[in-house]
Amino acid sequence: LDSITAVIILTVSLAIIYYVTVLFTEIYVLGTADGRKKSLKASKSGLLSSSKPVTEAEFDPGIVSTQVNPNFMKAKIGTEEDGAMSIADLLEAIKSTKEAPTDIEMWNKFKGSLQELKNSVNQSEEELHSLTEEERLVKIESEYSQSSDKVSKTSGTGARRVIRNEVAASSSSAPLRTSRRNPLGDESPSLTGINPMLSSGRRSGIFSNPLSPGATGGKSPSTVRGLSTLRSDESFSTVSPMAGRRLSKADASGPSPSRADASGPLPSS
Amino acid sequence: VVVVVILALIAISLLGWWLNKRQVNVAVMSIGVDFFQVLAIFSNLKIAWPPQIKVLFRILSAFNLNIEIVAPECLMPTITFVQKWGIIVGLPFILAGFFGFLYLLSVAKKYFFNGIREKKKLWGSMSLLVSSVLILSYLFYLYMCRTIVDVFNCVPTNPPDGNLYLSASFERCTTDFNIFWTSPYPDFIKDTSQAKLYFPALIGVIVIMFGYPLTLTYILHKNRELLMEDQLLRAKGVGNDKLTNPNALYFRKKFGRSYFQFKPEWYAWILAILTRKCAIAVTALFNKSASFQMATCLLIIFSAYTAQVQVLPYMSPSDYPDVLLKHEALAAKGDMLHTRLKASISSISSMGKKVARKNIMNSEGTISRDALLGLLKSWLFNYNTVEAVMLFATVVVCAMALMYQVCRRHLMPLMALLLAYPATLSLSHLTPPLLTHTHTFSKPFSLIEDRLFEQHVRKGFG
Numbered sequence: 126l127d128s129i130t131a132v133i134i135l136t137v138s139l140a141i142i143y144y145v146t147v148l149f150t151e152i153y154v155l156g157t158a159d160g161r162k163k164s165l166k167a168s169k170s171g172l173l174s175s176s177k178p179v180t181e182a183e184f185d186p187g188i189v190s191t192q193v194n195p196n197f198m199k200a201k202i203g204t205e206e207d208g209a210m211s212i213a214d215l216l217e218a219i220k221s222t223k224e225a226p227t228d229i230e231m232w233n234k235f236k237g238s239l240q241e242l243k244n245s246v247n248q249s250e251e252e253l254h255s256l257t258e259e260e261r262l263v264k265i266e267s268e269y270s271q272s273s274d275k276v277s278k279t280s281g282t283g284a285r286r287v288i289r290n291e292v293a294a295s296s297s298s299a300p301l302r303t304s305r306r307n308p309l310g311d312e313s314p315s316l317t318g319i320n321p322m323l324s325s326g327r328r329s330g331i332f333s334n335p336l337s338p339g340a341t342g343g344k345s346p347s348t349v350r351g352l353s354t355l356r357s358d359e360s361f362s363t364v365s366p367m368a369g370r371r372l373s374k375a376d377a378s379g380p381s382p383s384r385a386d387a388s389g390p391l392p393s394s
Numbered sequence: 395v396v397v398v399v400i401l402a403l404i405a406i407s408l409l410g411w412w413l414n415k416r417q418v419n420v421a422v423m424s425i426g427v428d429f430f431q432v433l434a435i436f437s438n439l440k441i442a443w444p445p446q447i448k449v450l451f452r453i454l455s456a457f458n459l460n461i462e463i464v465a466p467e468c469l470m471p472t473i474t475f476v477q478k479w480g481i482i483v484g485l486p487f488i489l490a491g492f493f494g495f496l497y498l499l500s501v502a503k504k505y506f507f508n509g510i511r512e513k514k515k516l517w518g519s520m521s522l523l524v525s526s527v528l529i530l531s532y533l534f535y536l537y538m539c540r541t542i543v544d545v546f547n548c549v550p551t552n553p554p555d556g557n558l559y560l561s562a563s564f565e566r567c568t569t570d571f572n573i574f575w576t577s578p579y580p581d582f583i584k585d586t587s588q589a590k591l592y593f594p595a596l597i598g599v600i601v602i603m604f605g606y607p608l609t610l611t612y613i614l615h616k617n618r619e620l621l622m623e624d625q626l627l628r629a630k631g632v633g634n635d636k637l638t639n640p641n642a643l644y645f646r647k648k649f650g651r652s653y654f655q656f657k658p659e660w661y662a663w664i665l666a667i668l669t670r671k672c673a674i675a676v677t678a679l680f681n682k683s684a685s686f687q688m689a690t691c692l693l694i695i696f697s698a699y700t701a702q703v704q705v706l707p708y709m710s711p712s713d714y715p716d717v718l719l720k721h722e723a724l725a726a727k728g729d730m731l732h733t734r735l736k737a738s739i740s741s742i743s744s745m746g747k748k749v750a751r752k753n754i755m756n757s758e759g760t761i762s763r764d765a766l767l768g769l770l771k772s773w774l775f776n777y778n779t780v781e782a783v784m785l786f787a788t789v790v791v792c793a794m795a796l797m798y799q800v801c802r803r804h805l806m807p808l809m810a811l812l813l814a815y816p817a818t819l820s821l822s823h824l825t826p827p828l829l830t831h832t833h834t835f836s837k838p839f840s841l842i843e844d845r846l847f848e849q850h851v852r853k854g855f856g
Contacts, residue, residue: 129798130444133791137433137450140787144426147780151422 421655421708421777424532428667429784430457431536433791435674436691438540440549440684441795458537461485475563475587482541483598486534490527497523521647529651531606535668538602539675545588545595546571549681561681563587603675607668610652614662619731620645623738625658626721629714630742638742655777657717660707670698685799692792699785708777 435458437443437451455462461482466473501517504510548558548567560567567588573580574592583589614621624642627633636643646654656663677690709717724732773779 127444129794130446133447133794134450136787136790136794140429140784143783144422144429144780147775148422148426150775 421710422780424655425708425777425781425784427457427533428671429788430454432671432674432695432788434458434460435536435540436791436795438678439687439691440681441688441799442684443795444798458540459485459534460537475560475565476590479541479544479587479591480594483538483594483602486530486538489530493523493526493530521644524648525651528649532651532664532668535602535606536671536675538598539672540678542595542598542603543675543678545591547678547681548588560586560588561678603672607665607672610668611662611665613649614653614665617645617649618661619735621649621653621661622658622731623735624650625653625656625661625709626718626735626739627742628654629658629709629717629721630739631714632742641738655709656707657709657713658721660705663705663707666698666701666707670694685796688792688796688799692789692796695785695788695792699782699789702778702785703782706778708781710775710777712772712776 431454434451434455437448437455443451461478466478466481497519500519504516510516544560544562546569547561548569549561550558558567558569559565565586565588566582567586568583571592573583574589578584579589620642624633624639624646627639627642632638633643633646639646652664653661673694674691677687677694680687680690721732721735725736
C-alpha cells in the first residue's frame with residue numbers, strides 16, 4: 126500500500142465505523158422512530174388502547190395528557206351541538222373530583238368509558254359505510270333529532286351533575302356517543318357533521334386537556350378564531366346538519382372566513 | 395451468484411420490514427447510502443485508482459443496486475450493451491410496475507374475497523405504493539443518471555487513433571450529436587450502441603435526470619405548508635395517526651420519505667442531495683483529463699459540505715425542542731406562515747417527556763462529566779454531524795485521488811493536508827465566523843460555551 130491508498134482506506138473505514146456505530150445506536154439504544162421509547166410506549170401500548178385495567182405499576186400520570194389529549198376529544202367526541210358535549214362535562218366532572226389523574230380506580234373508570242365511546246364510534250362508522258348515500262342522510266337526520274333531544278336534556282349544570290353521577294355509578298356504560306359521522310365517507314379530518322375543532326371555542330375543555338395538571342380550561346375563543354385563516358391549498362367540506370347540504374370552500378368565503386361560520390346554522394341547544 | 399443476489403434482496407426486504415416495524419428512523423440510513431453510492435461512482439471516473447481502492451469501490455457499488463456485480467455477461471454471454479442499458483434504466487420502472495401489480499392484486503382480493511366495495515377501503519393502501527416508488531427512485535437515481543450519461547461519454551484511445559469510442563462498450567461514437575437528427579446516419583455510427591440509444595437516453599435525461607427532481611420540487615413546494623405542519627408534529631413526537639395529524643397524515647404516508655428527515659424550513663433539501671448526485675454523474679463527461687474530472691467532483695462535494703454545515707438541514711430527535719422553539723419564536727414575531735401553522739397544531743399535545751438540560755457546571759463550580767458527555771453524545775449522534783462527517787470523508791477521498799493522479803507517492807501534499815486540517819480547526823475555534831467549513835467540528839466547543847452562558851444567565855436572573 127502506498128501512503129495515499131492507505132489514507133483513503135483509513136478515511137473510508139473510519140467513516141464507515143462511525144456510521145455503523147450511529148446506525149446501531151439508533152436501532153438498539155434509541156430504538157424508536159424518534160428516539161423516544163416513552164412516546165412509542167404511550168401511543169402503541171398506551172393505557173387507553175389496552176382493554177385491561179391499569180395496575181399500580183403501569184399507572185403513569187404523565188401518560189394521562191397523552192391519552193386524554195384534546196385531539197381525541199376533537200376527533201372522536203364532537204361538540205355540544207352534536208349532543209356529545211357531555212364528554213367534556215364528563216372530563217370536567219372527573220377533574221372536579223380532585224381524584225384524577227392520581228387515582229387509579231377513577232382513571233380505570235374513566236378509561237373504560239372512553240374505550241366504550243371509542244368502540245361505539247367505530248361501530249357507527251362501519252354502519253354508515255355500509256349504507257347508501259340516501260340511507261346515510263336518513264340516518265343522520267334521525268340521529269340529529271335524537272342528539273338534539275339529548276343536548277336539551279344534558280345541557281347546563283344540572284346535566285353535569287347527572288353525568289358526574291353516571292360516571293361515578295358505572296364505568297361500563299358508554300356515557301355518550303357522538304352523533305353524526307361525515308356521511309360522505311371522505312378523508313376529512315372532521316368526523317362529525319360540524320368540525321368540532323373549528324366550530325366554536327365557547328366551551329372550555331374542548332381544546333385542552335382538563336385532566337392535565339394545571340389545566341386552566343383550554344384555549345380562549347380568540348385562539349380558536351385564529352384558525353379562521355384558511356390555508357390556500359386546503360380543501361374541506363362538511364355537511365351542515367341542519368341544511369343537509371354540502372358546503373364548499375366558496376360558501377365559506379366572505380367577510381368573515383371562519384370555518385365556524387361556514388359550517389352552517391348550528392342546532393340549538 | 396443469482397441465488398446469492400436473490401437471498402440478499404430478500405434479506406434487505408426483511409431488514410426493511412423489521413426496521414419499519416420497530417419504527418427506526420431511517421434518516422441516518424439514507425445518509426450512509428448516499429455516501430456509499432457516491433464513492434462507488436468514483437470508480438467509474440478516469441482516475442487510475444489503486445487496485446485495493448477499486449475493490450473497495452466495487453463492494454460499495456452494491457448500494458447503487460449495481461447489476462454489474464452479478465456479472466450479467468457471464469450469465470448471458472450474448473447480452474449486448476444496449477440490452478444491459480435497457481435493463482438498468484428500466485429496472486426501477488419494472489419494479490414499480492411489479493409493486494403496482496401486487497397492489498392491484500391486493501385490491502382484487504379485497505373486492506372478490508373480502509367483499510369490500512367501499513372505494514376508500516379498497517384503494518386505501520395507495521400511499522404505500524407511492525411511497526415505495528419514491529424510495530426506489532431515490533435509491534436508483536445516481537446509478538440511472540450515470541448509466542444515461544454513459545451514452546454521451548466518448549473517449550479517445552491511448553495513444554489516440556483519431557476516433558472516439560464509447561467508454562462503456564468500446565464502440566465507435568461521436569460527440570457531434572447533430573448527426574443523430576439527420577437521416578440516414580453516417581456509416582461509422584450507423585449500427586453502434588450510441589446510435590441506438592441516443593434518443594432513449596435523451597428521454598431518460600428529460601424524464602429521470604430532470605423530471606424526477608422537478609416533479610418532487612413541484613409536489614413539495616405545492617404542499618409546503620402541509621409538510622411543514624407534519625414536520626412540526628413530528629418534532630412534537632406525534633402525527634402517526636389521524637387523531638394527532640388530521641391534516642397531513644395521508645401526505646406523510648405518501649410523500650413522507652422525501653422530507654421526513656429535514657427541518658420544516660428545509661423541507662426540500664432532498665433536491666440539494668439529488669442535484670449533487672446528478673452533478674457527480676455528469677462529471678463522467680469531463681473525461682479529457684482525469685485530474686480535471688476529479689477536481690470537479692471535489693468542487694461539487696466541497697460545495698455540498700459547505701452548504702451542509704452552514705444550513706444543518708437534518709432534524710435529529712435531539713433537535714426537536716429547538717425546532718419547536720424556533721417555530722414558536724417565529725410565530726410570536728408575527729411570521730404569517732408560522733402563525734397559521736401554530737394555529738393548526740396548537741391544540742395537539744406533545745408526546746413524551748420534555749428534555750431536561752443538565753447544567754454543565756455544578757453548584758461547586760466544577761464541570762459535570764455527565765452533562766458534558768450527554769452534550770457530546772447528542773452532537774456525535776446528530777444527523778447533521780453524520781452527514782458532515784460523510785461528506786468530509788468524501789472530500790478527503792477526492793483530494794487524495796487528485797494527489798494520486800498528479801504526483802503519485804509524493805508525501806508532501808499529503809502531509810500538508812493532514813497538518814493543515816487540525817491547524818484550521820484550532821484556528822476556527824478562535825475565529826469561528828471566518829471558517830465556516832469547520833463549523834461542524836468546532837460545534838461541541840460552541841455548544842459547551844452556549845450551555846455555560848445559558849446557565850450563567852439563568853443564575854444571574856434567578
